[in-house]
Amino acid sequence: ETLQANGVRFTRLPVERGVGGCAWLEAPAHAFACAVERDARAAVGPFSRYGLRWTDAFVGLSTCGRHMSAHRVSGALARALEGIPTGHALTAELMAHPGYPSVPPAG
Structure with missing residues (x-):
């Protein structure tokens, strides 16, 4: 609602294909990435109802930090x-x- 009211039409939706299978992520990083993705998936409905859009693909949860x-x-x-x-x-x-x-x- 707030984003729509302020003219924001695009937002981040951090759903990265295959992040759950990234064996190099340590347990805390894996749990964090999966939680972020779970929350993002839950946001799809509300974002859609308010006309928000996001990119077709997202990369970055599996490549954080080192x-x-x-x-x-x-x-x-x-x-x-x-x-x-x-x-x-x-x-x-x-x-x-x-x-x-x-x-x-x-890097």
Whole structure:
């Protein structure tokens, strides 16, 4: 309601395909990612009722902190795009937060 009342039409919906199967996430990080995704899925109905929109794909829960590497981001993007027909345009969000490289100098 508040977002709609203030003209916000787009919001983040952090649902990342395959995040539950990311074996590299430690138990607390895995639980956090799954809880965030569960809350996001619960928000779909209310967001839709108020006309809010979000990207077609989201990546970032599985690549937080030291887990953000080119290899993991590439894998997460590949999972997000699985089954999308070639040539089909979509929107995607890559959630990234500033920090320190986890594997200097590559990140």
